[in-house]
Structure formats: structure tokens, C-alpha cells
């Protein structure tokens with residue numbers, strides 16, 4: 001029997017975290033699949049951190065990241081650099097993830113090549129093309145050319161059905177981020193877990209205080225949004241000397257500049273470099289509250305029972321908002337301060353937002369995806 005040829009393509013930190021367990025799952029089925037990994041390296045350092053933790057060596061590294069890159073050049077570079085990879089390897093199936101420029105451009109390139117496109121984390125929508133920008137457009141374009149949609153939840157499947165996607169081609173799997181999270185939680189809690197970054201955190205962070213963990217990077221928040229966010233964090237730090245804000249700052253220069261300009265020197269705000277995934281998971285587990293504009297963290301935090309204030313006006317992940325562990329606060333300074341202050345001062349409000357639940361999966365998403373390709377693909381793929 002000829003082995004099915006799989007190509008898994010990703011480019012940024014969150015895609016790598018969410019695709020790493022899928023790479024492992026395909027590699028566990030070496031008799032059925034030939035699996036290769038291609039990274040666009042839309043991110044560099046932040047991607048390499050993930051590859052190193054999950055011990056993945058890419059077969060193709062397009063090495064495309066440029067400092068301060070723009071969307072036009074990045075999109076064009078991904079398209080043209082993928083052509084020889086697709087022509088040389090001739091995959092049967094190309095797996096893409098989520099909603100980045102890598103996802104969208106890889107889907108287009110794969111469509112041109114004639115291979116089948118499998119979209120992991122399919123069907124998320126805010127129904128607002130400008131928010132998140134350009135991610136909502138990226139996932140809509142990807143959905144148009146996708147052959148198999150691996151949707152994380154019932155809601156994401158329904159979104160695709162409303163767009164007239166064929167029901168047989170939509171498979172609910174849960175989100176692969178929970179596979180990655182459970183693997184990592186297990187690792188960081190094992191008795192012989194040793195990690196340089198965790199040792200650094202133990203020195204830098206005052207864990208006797210309540211830990212507020214912050215991340216942010218969304219393009220639509222660049223400029224005024226980030227200034228508001230920084231002012232809110234400064235006010236929170238000054239009002240609450242019993243809290244410690246820890247902020248691993250994304251490497252995008254549009255984030256680095258305002259954050260370091262506005263928040264350096266505040267004694268209970270610790271600005272640090274992006275953390276590798278295990279150290280970040282370790283820190284999420286230790287945190288009292290998470291304030292973020294991240295997509296992935298909205299999915300991880302409910303599984304850890306951590307409340308999340310989301311600095312966005314829209315979310316494509318309504319499940320945890322509906323169950324009350326995630327609250328949208330936008331980038332209005334007063335709103336961020338008010339909602340964080342409520343959680344700091346009001347035990348009842350805190351309890352309500354910090355129950356543990358798993359709306360995004362049970363850690364078996366990758367098995368479901370691989371089993372589907374093994375068993376059913378020939379019946380359903382058009």
C-alpha cells in the first residue's frame with residue numbers, strides 16, 4: 001500500500017503549539033503516513049522555542065521572517081517559496097492551522113498545487129472583517145479552499161454550515177491546543193521537571209503577591225490600543241502593591257516599543273522576554289488572573305480554571321464567554337482597570353470566573369484528526 005503523503009505547514013508560535021501534537025500523532029503512524037513538516041518561519045525566535053520544546057525538526061524551513069515585516073511582502077513570499085516545496089514533495093494532504101498569514105497563503109498555494117487542504121481549528125468567526133485584522137479574512141479565505149474542516153466545537157461547525165460548507169467535510173474534534181496543554185501541564189508538574197526559564201522566574205517574580213499575567217499583540221490594538229493597555233496596567237500596579245504584573249512582551253516592534261517605553265521602571269510590573277511554552281504554562285498555573293488579547297490563551301485558561309479579561313471588542317471563541325470564565329473588556333483604560341479591580345477585591349466575583357471547565361476539548365483532537373484521515377477520508381473528500 002502506498003503511504004499517504006502529509007505536509008504540515010505552520011509559521012507562528014501559536015500555530016506551532018497547536019500543530020506540534022498533530023505532527024507527533026502522524027509520526028506515530030509511520031506505517032500509514034509519510035509526514036513532513038514545513039515552517040514558513042513567519043516567526044523566528046518564538047517559533048524555534050516551540051520546536052525545541054516539542055523536539056520537532058522541520059523538513060523545510062523557508063526562513064521568511066523579516067524585522068517589522070508587512071502583510072504584502074510576507075504573503076507574496078510564502079506563496080512563491082512554497083511552490084518548490086509542493087512541487088518537490090507532492091503531498092496528498094496539506095494541513096494548515098487557524099488564521100495567520102501563513103495559514104491563508106499556504107491554503108492558496110496548496111489550492112494551486114491540487115493537493116487536498118485540511119484546516120485545523122476551522123470555523124471560528126467574529127463576523128467582523130476588521131477584527132481581528134487580518135485574521136478574520138485569513139480564516140474565511142482558508143475555509144473557501146479547504147477540503148476537510150476540523151472544527152474545534154459545535155459552534156464552529158455551525159458557522160461553516162451557515163456558509164454552505166458540506167456537512168460531511170466538517171469534523172468536530174476539540175481544539176488541539178488542549179492536547180498540547182495537557183502534555184505540557186503533565187511535564188511541568190512531573191517531579192523531575194527542570195527548566196532554566198522557570199528558575200529565572202523564581203528569581204525575578206515575587207510569588208508572595210497575586211500574579212497578574214499579561215500578553216498582547218493584536219494588530220488592531222497597535223498604536224492607541226497599546227497606549228491604553230499600558231496606562232491601565234500602570235494604574236493597576238500602583239493601586240495594588242499586593243499584586244505583581246508579569247508581562248512576557250511579544251517581539252513585534254509595534255508592541256515592544258510602547259510597552260517598554262510606558263511600563264519600564266514600575267516596581268511591581270515585570271517585563272520579560274517571550275517565554276517558552278512549558279515556562280508559560282507553569283506561570284499560567286501560578287497566576288491569579290490573566291489579561292490578554294491572545295486567542296490561544298482564551299482556550300487554555302478555562303482548562304486551568306483561570307479568569308481571563310480579553311482586551312478585544314470581539315471574540316471568535318464565544319464558548320468560554322458564555323460560561324463566564326472569559327470577559328471581553330476591549331482596550332478602554334477605565335474598563336480594564338474596573339474589571340480587574342472587581343476580581344481583585346470581590347471574592348464572589350472571582351469565584352464565579354475561576355471554575356475549571358473544558359469547552360475546547362479533552363486532549364484527543366489530534367487522534368480524532370489522524371483517525372479520520374486513516375479511516376474515512378476516501379469516502380468523504382471531494
Ligand code: UD1
Nearest residue numbers: 012042043044045046047066067068069100101251252253
Ligand atoms: C502573528 C499573526 C497573528 C498571530 C500572532 C501570534 C499574522 C498577520 N499575524 O502576528 O495572527 O496571532 O502572530 O503571535 O499572521 N518578531 C520577531 N521574532 C519572532 C516573532 C516576531 O522578531 O519570533 C517580530 C518581527 O519584527 C516581525 C514582527 O514581530 O516582523 C511581526 O510578526 P508577524 O508574524 O508579522 O505578526 P505578529 O504580530 O507576530
Ligand code: UDP
Nearest residue numbers: 014017248274275276277280294295296297
Ligand atoms: N505563549 C507562550 N509564551 C509566551 C506567551 C504565550 O508560549 O510568552 C503561548 C500561549 O500559552 C498560547 C500561545 O502562546 O498557547 C498564544 O500565542 P499568541 O498569543 O502569540 O497568539 P494567538 O493565540 O493570539 O494567535
